[in-house]
Amino acid sequence: MLVLQNFIGGEFLDAKVANFIDSYNPSTGKVYAKIPDSTEDDINFAVEAAHKAFTKWSKTHRSVRANIMYRIADILESRQKEFAEAEVRDQGKTITFATNIDINRSIYNFRYFAGYLLHMEEKASILDGRAFNYVKRTPSGVAGLISPWNLPLYLLTWKIAPCIAAGCACVCKPSEFTSVTAFMLCSVLKEAGLPDGVVNMVFGTGPNAGQALVAHPKVRLISFTGGTVSGLKVNTTASMHLKKVSLELGGKNANIIFEDCDFENAVTTSIKSSFSNQGEICLCGSRIFVQSSIYQKFLDAFVPKARDMIVGDPTDPQTEVGALISKSHMEKVLGYIELAKQEGGVIECGGGRKELKGELCDGYFVEPTVITNLKPSCRVAQEEIFGPVVTIHPFETEEEVINLANDSPYGLSCSVWSQNGSRMRRVAEAIDVGTVWVNCWLWRDLSMPFGGTKKSGVGREGGEYSMEFYTEQKTVCLAD
Numbered sequence: 001m002l003v004l005q006n007f008i009g010g011e012f013l014d015a016k017v018a019n020f021i022d023s024y025n026p027s028t029g030k031v032y033a034k035i036p037d038s039t040e041d042d043i044n045f046a047v048e049a050a051h052k053a054f055t056k057w058s059k060t061h062r063s064v065r066a067n068i069m070y071r072i073a074d075i076l077e078s079r080q081k082e083f084a085e086a087e088v089r090d091q092g093k094t095i096t097f098a099t100n101i102d103i104n105r106s107i108y109n110f111r112y113f114a115g116y117l118l119h120m121e122e123k124a125s126i127l128d129g130r131a132f133n134y135v136k137r138t139p140s141g142v143a144g145l146i147s148p149w150n151l152p153l154y155l156l157t158w159k160i161a162p163c164i165a166a167g168c169a170c171v172c173k174p175s176e177f178t179s180v181t182a183f184m185l186c187s188v189l190k191e192a193g194l195p196d197g198v199v200n201m202v203f204g205t206g207p208n209a210g211q212a213l214v215a216h217p218k219v220r221l222i223s224f225t226g227g228t229v230s231g232l233k234v235n236t237t238a239s240m241h242l243k244k245v246s247l248e249l250g251g252k253n254a255n256i257i258f259e260d261c262d263f264e265n266a267v268t269t270s271i272k273s274s275f276s277n278q279g280e281i282c283l284c285g286s287r288i289f290v291q292s293s294i295y296q297k298f299l300d301a302f303v304p305k306a307r308d309m310i311v312g313d314p315t316d317p318q319t320e321v322g323a324l325i326s327k328s329h330m331e332k333v334l335g336y337i338e339l340a341k342q343e344g345g346v347i348e349c350g351g352g353r354k355e356l357k358g359e360l361c362d363g364y365f366v367e368p369t370v371i372t373n374l375k376p377s378c379r380v381a382q383e384e385i386f387g388p389v390v391t392i393h394p395f396e397t398e399e400e401v402i403n404l405a406n407d408s409p410y411g412l413s414c415s416v417w418s419q420n421g422s423r424m425r426r427v428a429e430a431i432d433v434g435t436v437w438v439n440c441w442l443w444r445d446l447s448m449p450f451g452g453t454k455k456s457g458v459g460r461e462g463g464e465y466s467m468e469f470y471t472e473q474k475t476v477c478l479a480d
């Protein structure tokens, strides 16, 4: 049995109170690791370690910081297979997705922000020929970084990389469901020569360790990715201390398919945007709107592809859909399928738990499920299901579909499929979300701002936006 320890001040330590949380392999339904159920005492200890490290790290030359980050990326890359396999065991995702997306992008997070750091420039101006103004940027302090279970290492490193590039120190609280790759990362950080205490990892639950981290007075900023309900709690606690907060929250994203699209590409990519990572990506397009003239043609192409997806052993490179994160999450997803039936939905394919044999017989597998005949306003089409379940709705006009897409409490992302240039731009600009993909999905340029509107979050991260978050900017005005 794998037993995790916290990583504080460069040392692996047991939590002060020796309580543990069971961590399950979602494919087998069996406990395979024990996670420390850390408390406020552990958080306090970690924040002190981060605070101490911050003094020196914040003054370390940027080329030194960048070199360490490049080394972290190189070591991660040399252990890519091991990390991908660990993510599969811990999260239930497929080995193909873990390798190509999770671990690949984790490596890139460090490389990108190391490079960014070396090329940063500051603004300067001359005021009326009499005074020289410039911006002095300083790291903000100790950050609390809280991450979810769906893309464990990828989203954690998306926070750690800009944080340490900016010269901040941090205390991280990964999801209790997926702590293993975060634990493995600690040895990589040590091997790469990151000074002790710059990154600290405290494992445990949101209400205990997470809440204590958000409430700690010496933690100046919080970067949180997770559900909207938890995000609201985090925001409430953080605002009591006037902390800087970045919230990346849930989504219920529209995928709009116009009759003038590249049909093959739209269908193939929509299969990915619906069911990749078992539909457990905040950016999945779970509300599909198809123009009525091609509605039936789209169903005839999409449904058989969804039905034929290989659901099963996530360690097999042929597998396309792995296991959901937990039994309770699987039950929630199945509950939404039942609700869809009550709301008058037609289950075009899937609709139930996927029963597998042998070691996987207790795994949390759900068939890719396509539902039609639902009103876009019903609960199944409005609430975030976060599983391999999509609803498909017909629409007539551009104006109608813009209204339908915007009729959501969320505003994270949207996909648009059309080959008409002016329509692409018109629709992209009219949808109230943080990211619009036109004729693609999940492509990410890390220099672009990332975040959501409405209940999908507050703030933007990526490139200069992350640097703004992790630093304070001071204007210095020098007169003769």
Ligand code: NDP
Binding pocket: 146, 147, 148, 149, 150, 151, 155, 173, 174, 175, 176, 177, 204, 205, 206, 207, 209, 210, 211, 214, 225, 226, 227, 228, 229, 230, 231, 233, 234, 248, 249, 250, 251, 281, 282, 384, 386, 412, 452, 456, 457
């Ligand atoms: P949760 O909100 O349940 O948890 C996210 C993290 O926050 C976990 O580490 C959790 O701890 C912790 N947490 C929970 N409550 C608190 C609290 N009161 N104070 C401090 N920390 C807390 O989300 P999930 O892990 O279930 O992730 C799925 C959600 O994340 C979906 O809604 C998805 O859309 C969203 N998400 C958003 C993304 C974006 O970029 N916008 C990207 C990826 C996911 P623990 O669970 O260990 O108890």
